[in-house]
Amino acid sequence: MGYASWAVTLAVVLVAVVSLKIFINVITINGLNNRFIKKMKPSRIYISSPHMGGFEQKYVQEAFDTNWIGPEGLNLNGFEHDLEDYLDQNSFVGALSSGTAAIHLGLILLGVKAGDEVICQSMTFSASANPILYQGAIPIFIDSEPETWNLCPLALEEAIVDRISKGKKPKAIIAVHLYGVPYKVDEIRIVADKYGIPILEDAAEALGSSYRGQKCGTFGDIGVLSFNGNKIITTSGGGAIVTHSAALKEKALFYATQSRDNAPHYQHSEIGYNYRMSNICAGIGRGQMEVLDDHVALRRAMHDFYVDLFQDIDTVTVFSVPNADYFANYWLSAIVLEPNSVKEIDRESLRLAFEDANIECRPLWKPMHLQPIFEKYPYYGGTVAETLFENGLCLPSGSNLSDEERLRISEVVKNYFK
Numbered sequence: 401m402g403y404a405s406w407a408v409t410l411a412v413v414l415v416a417v418v419s420l421k422i423f424i425n426v427i428t429i430n431g432l433n434n435r436f437i438k439k440m441k442p443s444r445i446y447i448s449s450p451h452m453g454g455f456e457q458k459y460v461q462e463a464f465d466t467n468w469i470g471p472e473g474l475n476l477n478g479f480e481h482d483l484e485d486y487l488d489q490n491s492f493v494g495a496l497s498s499g500t501a502a503i504h505l506g507l508i509l510l511g512v513k514a515g516d517e518v519i520c521q522s523m524t525f526s527a528s529a530n531p532i533l534y535q536g537a538i539p540i541f542i543d544s545e546p547e548t549w550n551l552c553p554l555a556l557e558e559a560i561v562d563r564i565s566k567g568k569k570p571k572a573i574i575a576v577h578l579y580g581v582p583y584k585v586d587e588i589r590i591v592a593d594k595y596g597i598p599i600l601e602d603a604a605e606a607l608g609s610s611y612r613g614q615k616c617g618t619f620g621d622i623g624v625l626s627f628n629g630n631k632i633i634t635t636s637g638g639g640a641i642v643t644h645s646a647a648l649k650e651k652a653l654f655y656a657t658q659s660r661d662n663a664p665h666y667q668h669s670e671i672g673y674n675y676r677m678s679n680i681c682a683g684i685g686r687g688q689m690e691v692l693d694d695h696v697a698l699r700r701a702m703h704d705f706y707v708d709l710f711q712d713i714d715t716v717t718v719f720s721v722p723n724a725d726y727f728a729n730y731w732l733s734a735i736v737l738e739p740n741s742v743k744e745i746d747r748e749s750l751r752l753a754f755e756d757a758n759i760e761c762r763p764l765w766k767p768m769h770l771q772p773i774f775e776k777y778p779y780y781g782g783t784v785a786e787t788l789f790e791n792g793l794c795l796p797s798g799s800n801l802s803d804e805e806r807l808r809i810s811e812v813v814k815n816y817f818k
């Protein structure tokens with residue numbers, strides 16, 4: 401063979417090897433891709449995620465354009481005004497950095513000091529109770545009643561009578577509207593007034609809920625709202641204190657901005673806090689107020705969806721208001737399950753079935769009297785809250801869930817209970 405044919409053969413072999421290599425690469429990549437696609441989970445469905453209305457950035461832009469970036473400015477005034485209009489009832493609203501800050505300032509305004517006792521609904525988020533400890537006060541936890549899952553008026557009175565007999569009248573009552581379902585407003589007010597104890601109304605989950613036509617947030621001697629990222633409207637993080645006098649609102653804002661006395665220099669006669677909302681966050685809040693009623697309607701539609709989904713499953717109850725006096729925003733839709741060991745039905749295995757489908761669900765709030773940080777404090781009542789915690793589950797409830805996501809949720813439920 402001459403050099404020419406050697407060269408041709410070599411070239412052919414080279415081309416063959418390179419092609420084979422490319423071929424193998426393509427096969428492998430395709431294989432990996434296929435395996436990857438098969439394994440890729442559908443996107444996560446959250447319990448409650450932020451849902452922007454569309455005009456939030458306009459208000460934020462105004463803050464930038466006018467350089468009101470700090471905790472002062474038109475958005476703050478505007479947001480507070482929007483909330484006062486919405487709540488009505490002669491409300492004076494102060495926008496703060498969080499709902500927790502609002503509860504803390506609420507306790508301070510109600511005169512809670514170190515060593516005082518403060519009554520608190522046990523079944524709630526820890527932020528309802530932590531500020532009691534910030535003040536060096538002592539929490540007294542109370543069971544729920546089964547209708548609204550909130551403060552039980554009977555256990556409340558029992559506790560007050562017992563604490564008074566032990567020598568201390570509680571300084572305040574923290575009542576919560578869990579998941580946006582109003583607490584027994586009339587019954588709790590009667591007990592509170594009978595003993596002359598003010599109510600700090602934790603309406604963090606209940607903006608848009610009402611009782612007999614009156615908005616939640618306005619029933620307490622002081623009310624609290626939250627605009628955390630997971631709440632019915634959000635300012636990315638924030639809260640508000642609701643008072644019934646201009647003077648009390650002013651006092652709240654005085655504490656929230658470092659308790660500066662009226663002097664040209666920085667002068668302080670009281671402990672101050674840095675709890676004011678920023679004008680940027682308030683801009684988000686103004687945009688969110690435009691869609692609050694839509695969000696309430698959409699969350700209520702999610703609740704309807706679950707009522708429908710579970711209507712033929714008699715071991716599941718969807719948490720709903722007791723009667724037409726109550727109007728819930730249904731911030732979160734929740735169910736309680738009757739566990740059945742024969743059919744292997746319980747709260748945790750249902751939660752895991754949802755988790756397998758990449759759907760977030762969460763047990764109800766674990767009662768405070770069962771929490772390591774709080775278990776040493778007094779507790780009054782039975783096992784209503786504890787049983788709810790054992791068998792209850794919060795389901796995806798956002799105002800921004802799609803039909804496709806609802807379908808995925810219903811498939812999990814149908815497979816689990818089939």
Ligand SMILES: *Cc1c(COP(=O)(O)O)cnc(C)c1O
Binds near residue numbers: 500625628
């Ligand atoms: C969210 C929440 C709070 C706290 O509000 P933040 O704005 O997150 O500080 C307080 N109480 C209850 C019941 C809540 O759900």
